[in-house]
Amino acid sequence: MPWFYLGGLDLEEYTLPELPYAYDALEPHIDEQTVRLHHDRHHQGYVNGLNATLKRLAEGRTAGDFSAVKALMKDLAFHGSGAALHNLYWEGLCPTSESREPKSGAFLNQAKRDFGSLEALKAELSAATKAVEGSGWGVLTWELLGNRLLVLQAENHQKLTIWGVRPLFVIDAWEHAYYLKYQNRRAEYVDNIWNIANWAEIERKFKAVE
Ligand SMILES: [Fe+2]
Incomplete structure (x- = not known):
């Protein structure tokens, strides 16, 4: 088993992992609506941001244009860490x-x-x-x-x-x-x-x- 699953292990594209339990499984401590928004919108947003950043980095690499590299490195760390930490978060919780x-x-x-x-x-x-x-x-x-x-x-x-x-x-x-x-x-x-x-x-x- 990998350390934690980031999805898209072929590195073509990262994907949002399914929750390892139902959306309401953490009630009453974390409510279903929060889990839905948090996983389906926020966590998905970091995965999307990571994929978009990698795409832009690849485009710059192909063109030999590194003028945006500073901003892209920031985006890469932000979205990459956001995606990874949310995997750890969901894995670390249970009913x-x-x-x-x-x-x-x-x-x-x-x-x-x-x-x-x-x-x-x-x-x-x-x-x-x-x-x-x-x-x-x-x-x-x-x-x-x-x-x-x-x-x-x-x-x-x-x-x-x-x-x-x-x-x-x-x-x-x-x-x-x-x-x-x-x-x-x-x-x-x-x-x-x-x-x-x-x-x-x-x-x-x-x-x-x-
Ligand atoms: Fe979060």
Whole structure:
């Protein structure tokens, strides 16, 4: 299984992955209408933007014209990160009935080593997500130089990243992820995310890098 599925693995064109559950599967913590808009419109928009940017880059390459390269590199990172982070977001969630915190295993041991406890990891990721300036993400990563779990923020989609981390779990802090149901109460949305965290998927990703 790939690290996470970006769609269009032949690289001809990226595609929007289907949700791994029904649109209403994350109720009551994330409402069906938000999931529909978020997946079908916003996530699709990043996939479309990524494809359009790659097309323009290819056209410039063929013409030997790199005059637009600065703007295109920005678009590439923005839409590429937007597409990838949303895949991670949907994969990292599941219905409440399936969200079970690990009671043992390698991931839990690592979380205890790097954060003291799973509760402390959740508290730090929640706090980082709530405190994102403007639109962005909270990201649980595997940092490859120090071999450790690390919480990071990403502003927009692509800023504040450390090269050499593997994201394990992300929390979308863009208003489109929560505004219909929670309005400006971002903190309440973030706290409720833990009711639908797909720990089995987090452990699978951790096992693949550890
Ligand atoms: Fe989003």
